[in-house]
Amino acid sequence: MPASPTVPARVQPLAMAARIVMIALVTTLTLITTKEFAQLGWIALLLVAALPAFVAPDHRIWAPFGRFAEVAVTGLAAGSVAVAAARTGTLDSGFGAEAVLPYLAVPLLTAALRRRPTEGAALLGVAAATMVVGGAFVGDPRPITQFGFLVACGQWLVLGTIITFATDTMRQLMQPAEPTPQPYAEATRLLTQLRSVARSLPGATLDPGGISEHLLEELRAVAPGHRAAVLSASGGGRLVVLAQTGADRVDWETTLDSDSAIADAWATQQPQTASRSQARSHRGGDASSLVVPLVAGVRTIGLVILEADVAQAYPSAVVNRVLEVTGPAALRLEAALLFDDVRSLATNEERQRLAREIHDGVAQELVMVGYGIDNAAATLPEGADETAEELRVLRGEVTRVITELRLSLFELRSEVDRNGGLAAAIAEYARTLGTSAGLRVHFTFDESTARLPAATEAELLRIAQEAITNARKHAGASNLWVTCTVDPPYAEIEVSDDGKGFADDRPDGRYGLTIMAERAERIRGRLKITPRHPSGTTVAVVLGSSARRDSVRDSVSAPEGE
Numbered sequence: 001m002p003a004s005p006t007v008p009a010r011v012q013p014l015a016m017a018a019r020i021v022m023i024a025l026v027t028t029l030t031l032i033t034t035k036e037f038a039q040l041g042w043i044a045l046l047l048v049a050a051l052p053a054f055v056a057p058d059h060r061i062w063a064p065f066g067r068f069a070e071v072a073v074t075g076l077a078a079g080s081v082a083v084a085a086a087r088t089g090t091l092d093s094g095f096g097a098e099a100v101l102p103y104l105a106v107p108l109l110t111a112a113l114r115r116r117p118t119e120g121a122a123l124l125g126v127a128a129a130t131m132v133v134g135g136a137f138v139g140d141p142r143p144i145t146q147f148g149f150l151v152a153c154g155q156w157l158v159l160g161t162i163i164t165f166a167t168d169t170m171r172q173l174m175q176p177a178e179p180t181p182q183p184y185a186e187a188t189r190l191l192t193q194l195r196s197v198a199r200s201l202p203g204a205t206l207d208p209g210g211i212s213e214h215l216l217e218e219l220r221a222v223a224p225g226h227r228a229a230v231l232s233a234s235g236g237g238r239l240v241v242l243a244q245t246g247a248d249r250v251d252w253e254t255t256l257d258s259d260s261a262i263a264d265a266w267a268t269q270q271p272q273t274a275s276r277s278q279a280r281s282h283r284g285g286d287a288s289s290l291v292v293p294l295v296a297g298v299r300t301i302g303l304v305i306l307e308a309d310v311a312q313a314y315p316s317a318v319v320n321r322v323l324e325v326t327g328p329a330a331l332r333l334e335a336a337l338l339f340d341d342v343r344s345l346a347t348n349e350e351r352q353r354l355a356r357e358i359h360d361g362v363a364q365e366l367v368m369v370g371y372g373i374d375n376a377a378a379t380l381p382e383g384a385d386e387t388a389e390e391l392r393v394l395r396g397e398v399t400r401v402i403t404e405l406r407l408s409l410f411e412l413r414s415e416v417d418r419n420g421g422l423a424a425a426i427a428e429y430a431r432t433l434g435t436s437a438g439l440r441v442h443f444t445f446d447e448s449t450a451r452l453p454a455a456t457e458a459e460l461l462r463i464a465q466e467a468i469t470n471a472r473k474h475a476g477a478s479n480l481w482v483t484c485t486v487d488p489p490y491a492e493i494e495v496s497d498d499g500k501g502f503a504d505d506r507p508d509g510r511y512g513l514t515i516m517a518e519r520a521e522r523i524r525g526r527l528k529i530t531p532r533h534p535s536g537t538t539v540a541v542v543l544g545s546s547a548r549r550d551s552v553r554d555s556v557s558a559p560e561g562e
Contacts, residue, residue, distance in 0.1 A: 012057050015110045019050050022106050029099035033091055034084035042077035046103065049073050053110070064119060067107035071123050074103045075130025082149050083139030094135075094149025101156040108160045120164030128157060206339040208232065208453060209489065209524055212243035215304065215329045220245070222321040223290070225308040227279070230294075231262075232302035232337060232453070239303070240451045241488035249487055251281040252305065254450045265291040266300055271323065273314050278305055280449075288313035292326050296334035340455040347458070348415065355412040363405045370398045407433060411465050416457045423447045423484040425457075426464045426493065430482045437472040439480045439497075446485040452543075459523045460493055460541065463516050467495035467539040470512055475499025477536060490544035491525075498536040516541070 027043050052059065052066030078097040085096025104127055111120040131153045135144030143149040212230035219228060229244035229252055239254040239262070256263045261272035270293070277287040287309055294302040304326055306314065314322075377391040410432060416425045423445040434441035451457070464482070471480055477499030485492045513529065516539070520527040525543040532538045 014113070015053060015057065015106070018106050018109065019053060022103050023047065023050070026100050026103050029102075030081055033088075033096050033099040034081055035088050035090065036084050039077075039081055039084050042073065042080065042100065045073045045077075046070060064111075064116075067111060067119070067123060068126055070107045071104060071127045072130045074100060075127050076134040078131055078153065079134030079136075079138040079143045079149070082135070082143040082146070082152075086139075086146075092148070094143040094146030095152060097143065097149050097152040101152055104156050104160050105163060108163045112164050117164060124157065124160050124164060127160065128153075131157075206336045207524065208242050208333060208336040208340060209456070211329070211332050211336050212302075215326070215333070216243055216245050218325050218329075219304065219306065219322060222325060223306050223314065223318050225306045225313065227305075227307040229305045230302060230333075231305065232294075232333070233300075234451050234454060238451055240453050242302070242453065243489055248281075249490060250279040251448060251487075252450060253278050253280060261289060261291045262303060262305070265293045265303055269293050269295050269300055271319050273319070275311065277307055279307070285309060286311045290314040290319065290322065292319075292322055294326055294330035294333055296330045299334075301330060301334045301337060340453065344455050344458060351412045355409050358405060358412075359409055363402065363409070366398060366402050366405065370395060370402065373398060403436065407436060407469075411469070414461065414465065416454070416461055421447060422452065422457045422460060422486055422491075425461050426482060426484055429461075429465055430468050430480065433468055433472050434480055439472065439477060442479065442481045444481070444483040446483075446487075448487045450488040452486065452488050452491060456491075456523045456543065459519045460491060460525075460543070463519050463527070463541045464493050464495060466512050466516050467493075470539075471495060471497040471499065471537070475501075475536065492540060492542045494538060494540040496532050496536060496538040498532065501531060501535065501537050 023043065023046060026046070027040065030039050030043065031037075049066055049069035049072075052062040056062045077100045081100050082091075082094045082096040085091040085099065086094070090096065091098075108120055108123055111117075111123060132144065135149055135153070136142055215230060216228050227244070227246035227248075227250055229250065230242045231239040231252065231254065232242055234240045239252075239256065241252060241254075244250060244252075253260050253262050256266055260278055261274040262278050265272040272291045274289045274291070275287070276282075276289065278289050278291065287307060288311060290306045290313075292304045292306075293300050294304060304322070306322070308314075373391055373395045377388060377395070380388050380391075411429070414425060414429055416422055427443055427445070430441050430443070433439075452460070464484075468480065468482070471477055475497045477497035479498045481494075481496040483492070483494040483496075513527075517527045520541050523543060525541050528538075528540045528542065530538050530540075
């Protein structure tokens, strides 16, 4: 609970003030009731018992000892004060105990506010015991045989019980009220904190890929092996490869419903060892694998896979060393993945908002302008051929702009389907734009069954869209070649055309290149722009190192929208 550290700090001044006031009160009541200064000896003993509350209120031994001493002195004093009050004739029948018993509330309230109900119950027991002792062995007649003494003691024991076991409400009243922020205000506060924390991180990064690669480098020092990878969950119910190392690229098992150490580690949140590889592409032979879940709180956010081509490579000592490294890394990776989710949600929402505004605003207005031009052309008088030609040219330009807007809306609304994949999303976009521009589109797909992180796929799609759009608008090409190679964490998207090449003096072209370069840098990729022989331009974005693996992959080549 957030308030727990502040409660003792707030209790101390309250407890001190209560003791001062209550000592003054019982001193006055004792003098009035007994008219004997000798009875002030009990007050002096109370002052001594209360000293730990003033000089060591947080001491784990002296502070509780002082409270028990206060209760004991008060209980013993009750009988003596009751006898003295009866002797002077001020209060008889033992009611004189009421002069000193109010002090019981102070130590009991202090223990309750410090959230020590067990101590409070013990204090009540000591109070009852000392009341019996003080009433049974002081004076004649003994106070314990008098009705008033029993009533006074019973009354304060009941009040003490209420104080001890009904103080939760009092604690809540003591805590300052915290206004519940509105959702957007709370979101602003959290995002501001996230920005500040992100800037203070090593390298000022919240990149899941970078954090995963750093984790594999740390693990290489404590558990050498031939292959390693970091996997995390994706929206499509499969695992995605965030980073991996090894001489050959590996086609890891990415489903969680298979009979594998990967599925077991994810389900049990416990490290799993196996005497076989967790990769579909493994060619057989001796192999040892260790799968360690990355658990943040109660949620599994990823897996670390370590493999070696020898038997029994991961004994318990190695597993323990690996766990020492992966424990702190889980929190770092969770923060990066959450940041990616927030950024993706914000980006997608903004793209959808822009698409709605363009569709409902500028696009509708341009359509109305087109209708107006059509009406003007239909009502021209005979002989206005020059004006009619200008209207036809203007109408054609409006139609072109409306077409561009519709394609922009299609681009804004295009997303990577978690069931279809990156290649399918790029193919759909290239087919649509190629048809509108009369381009022959040639596809080549080389896609692994594993998936890239959703944020990475989204950035690759946007880069491909920008490259295809540039080819359609400015290249004057007849053919467009789109190649998509995905082998997580490696990927390469290449868009080539047979047009007139890239013009360096075109401002919008430079801006488009800047956008693509920024997107590639965001996912730690490389953007390459080269001339295509004999004519045209090739734009490629490469993520990770070149794929070098011997595994089954699906390859499709289709001409012109097939």
